[in-house]
Amino acid sequence: MKKTDYLEKLRNGDALSRKQLIHLTITLSLPAIFAQISSIVMQYIDASMVGHLGSEAAASIGLVSTTTWLFGGLCMAMNIGFTVQIAQAIGAKEDKKARNLVRLGLLAALVFSLTLLGIGTAISNWLPHWLGGSDDIIPNARWYFLIFALSMPIFQLNRIAGGMIQASGNMKFPSILHILMCLLDVVFNAVLIFPSWTFSLFSTEITIPGAGLGVLGAALGTTLAELVIACFMLFHLLFRSPALRIRRDEPLVIAKANLIKALKIALPVGFEQVVMCGAYIASTKIVAPLGVTAIAANSFGITAESLCYMPGYGIGAAATTLIGQSIGAKRHDLTRKLAWLTTSLGVTVMTATGALMFIFAPEMIALLSPDPEIQTLGTIILRIEAFAEPLYGASIVANGVFRGAGDTLVPSIFNFSCMWLVRIPLAAVLASSMGLKGVWIAMCIELCCRGILFLIRLSGKRWQNKKHAASAPN
Numbered sequence: 001m002k003k004t005d006y007l008e009k010l011r012n013g014d015a016l017s018r019k020q021l022i023h024l025t026i027t028l029s030l031p032a033i034f035a036q037i038s039s040i041v042m043q044y045i046d047a048s049m050v051g052h053l054g055s056e057a058a059a060s061i062g063l064v065s066t067t068t069w070l071f072g073g074l075c076m077a078m079n080i081g082f083t084v085q086i087a088q089a090i091g092a093k094e095d096k097k098a099r100n101l102v103r104l105g106l107l108a109a110l111v112f113s114l115t116l117l118g119i120g121t122a123i124s125n126w127l128p129h130w131l132g133g134s135d136d137i138i139p140n141a142r143w144y145f146l147i148f149a150l151s152m153p154i155f156q157l158n159r160i161a162g163g164m165i166q167a168s169g170n171m172k173f174p175s176i177l178h179i180l181m182c183l184l185d186v187v188f189n190a191v192l193i194f195p196s197w198t199f200s201l202f203s204t205e206i207t208i209p210g211a212g213l214g215v216l217g218a219a220l221g222t223t224l225a226e227l228v229i230a231c232f233m234l235f236h237l238l239f240r241s242p243a244l245r246i247r248r249d250e251p252l253v254i255a256k257a258n259l260i261k262a263l264k265i266a267l268p269v270g271f272e273q274v275v276m277c278g279a280y281i282a283s284t285k286i287v288a289p290l291g292v293t294a295i296a297a298n299s300f301g302i303t304a305e306s307l308c309y310m311p312g313y314g315i316g317a318a319a320t321t322l323i324g325q326s327i328g329a330k331r332h333d334l335t336r337k338l339a340w341l342t343t344s345l346g347v348t349v350m351t352a353t354g355a356l357m358f359i360f361a362p363e364m365i366a367l368l369s370p371d372p373e374i375q376t377l378g379t380i381i382l383r384i385e386a387f388a389e390p391l392y393g394a395s396i397v398a399n400g401v402f403r404g405a406g407d408t409l410v411p412s413i414f415n416f417s418c419m420w421l422v423r424i425p426l427a428a429v430l431a432s433s434m435g436l437k438g439v440w441i442a443m444c445i446e447l448c449c450r451g452i453l454f455l456i457r458l459s460g461k462r463w464q465n466k467k468h469a470a471s472a473p474n
Contacts, residue, residue: 091328
């Protein structure tokens with residue numbers, strides 16, 4: 001039986017065996033996992049190509065990465081406010097309401113992303129200075145962030161359209177497009193980052209055109225890939241999705257209740273992202289004085305580690321859809337079972353990826369940088385972080401569960417409290433004596449603490465009784 005059949009059974013109130021729930025969880029999670037992995041592969045491609053330009057080029061991107069995470073995190077927060085409501089509306093078989101939420105969410109996303117574009121453009125000239133960058137990396141860092149800021153509407157609409165399609169239960173189509181985006185990123189980056197080059201094939205010389213733009217080319221290549229996929233994603237959402245496509249006889253209704261509910265769900269996540277970004281910037285300022293090698297190794301280490309934890313985010317995305325639809329369908333008998341099934345799957349998968357990261361850490365870093373010093377330091381920090389992956393997986397997937405239930409305040413408090421009360425103080429103390437290794441030891445300890453807190457909340461019942469989970473009037 002296909003996953004769509006199981007979702008229909010869930011919405012209809014039919015009984016589902018444990019085996020069927022496991023099958024539903026896995027089949028929804030796998031496409032989302034591949035989508036997340038493809039996203040990280042794209043970052044790998046960027047980092048690897050830029051890494052071959054030298055450590056200064058890599059450090060210039062690493063310097064502003066925390067701020068790009070902040071902007072991306074704020075976009076994600078805004079998206080969650082609408083995608084959770086769409087999942088719950090579909091679970092309750094209120095498809096007309098879900099379609100109205102799609103248009104309302106896209107309009108809000110466009111306005112919000114244009115605001116971020118303005119802010120990002122305004123600060124792009126001074127941001128690398130604020131973050132403590134050295135004179136040799138500031139120009140590239142400035143250009144990279146400016147292009148990123150200008151692409152915010154594309155990024156936002158791409159992500160919210162994909163999230164809405166996933167909320168309807170279709171995980172496969174966004175995953176396919178994310179994989180395609182990786183392939184496009186390879187092509188665009190190869191042309192834009194490097195200068196033209198020639199090679200011989202069967203005595204025939206073939207020239208590959210190149211713009212030779214370096215770091216700027218990496219930013220432009222990613223933006224172009226995002227643009228192409230955003231067009232496909234929006235077309236499918238608005239004209240092909242069985243549940244969410246536009247109906248001409250359904251005018252847009254700007255429902256105050258839906259907007260308020262979106263704010264209640266999104267604001268804690270948005271506040272979390274701001275506070276978390278402050279912590280990431282503080283962490284960057286702790287790493288910056290350690291030198292260019294440490295900055296580059298830290299940036300590459302984060303990129304490499306993300307390949308291991310992105311499967312957790314894929315399962316978390318599936319958990320949000322499953323929990324949202326089960327709550328919308330008032331399937332309280334299944335909500336808790338699905339919560340623990342998805343979280344257990346996340347812990348299992350990330351335990352395996354953590355073990356692989358420990359074993360293959362040298363090869364993972366070598367793919368990103370040819371510099372021996374960066375490779376040595378990057379291997380050490382990845383092996384430190386491998387021990388945090390199981391509990392980190394628990395926190396990621398449990399957070400997806402809570403978001404599906406509309407419970408975002410307490411998990412957000414957990415996230416930023418652990419960052420500011422555990423990671424940052426420990427990193428500041430350990431960095432002075434242990435360098436970058438101390439920063440990553442602090443990160444490992446903090447992620448384990450975070451995972452324990454999320455498991456404690458998951459074992460309780462308060463997250464299932466959030467008022468946000470109730471269906472708001474259209």
